[in-house]
Amino acid sequence: MTTPHSFEPAVPVHTYQRIVDQIEQAIISGEIPVGSQLSSERDLMVQFGVSRPTVREALRILQSMGLLESRPGTRGGPVVLAPSSKTLSRSLRALVGTDALDVAALVEYRVVLEGTTSRLAAVRHNEEQLGRMQAAIEQMERDAEANADTFAAADIEFHEAIWEASGNEMLRLTGEAVSGVLRGIIQRDVENEQHDNQLKLESAAIDRRLFEAIAEREASLASQIARRAVADRFGLLIESDVDRQALAALAE
CATH class of the missing domain: 1.20.120.530 (GntR ligand-binding domain-like)
Known part of the structure; x- marks a missing residue:
């Protein structure tokens, strides 16, 4: 006899959130080192198979989390930041x-x-x-x-x-x-x-x-x-x- 379990309803996840989760995990694990740059928006679009607005929304969230920083005048994507208070x-x-x-x-x-x-x-x-x-x-x-x-x-x-x-x-x-x-x-x-x-x-x-x-x-x-x-x-x-x-x- 199976035991009933109380599950929560499944909630769809936005595509940009999946990008956020992957990049965040790569930073935390050290796969993407602090001080390095992410790929350009165009390259990220290809890697994730998504549109530019989706990539930009993901990057915006990661920057608001303090994990990335865009630096004007630099080529490539945003820079990975060290954890801070x-x-x-x-x-x-x-x-x-x-x-x-x-x-x-x-x-x-x-x-x-x-x-x-x-x-x-x-x-x-x-x-x-x-x-x-x-x-x-x-x-x-x-x-x-x-x-x-x-x-x-x-x-x-x-x-x-x-x-x-x-x-x-x-x-x-x-x-x-x-x-x-x-x-x-x-x-x-x-x-x-x-x-x-x-x-x-x-x-x-x-x-x-x-x-x-x-x-x-x-x-x-x-x-x-x-x-x-x-x-x-x-x-x-x-x-x-x-x-x-x-x-x-x-x-x-």
């Missing part, structure tokens, strides 16, 4: 914008990520990375009461140096992506924050303590400072009492 950032922004992913989940992930990267950076950092962190901190302290834009740039540089010093490329990429999305949200929802000098001074002081813990290779302390800082900064984006309690527990 920008692609992930676009996906996360889309998920948040459509309520498929809530802000609380992003903040919780950022708490875990910063705590982990700071812990690893305390163990793995080299002198060049430590120098980048120190320069960024000093820039933040100089600009806390003067220039909001350069202060923000130095703050980003400080955290990027930590992600790099963690020695974990996955954490670095996701750190850049999640950080970018949260910055966009907080700038939209808390527009006056960038003008509050006291908040910038407090942020610089926290990052100074984090830097010192990393420099002294105090991994547990660095992780604790980082988790608490993220929870305090971004917790105001969370509306649910339960989610706020969960964030507090995660930050401990």
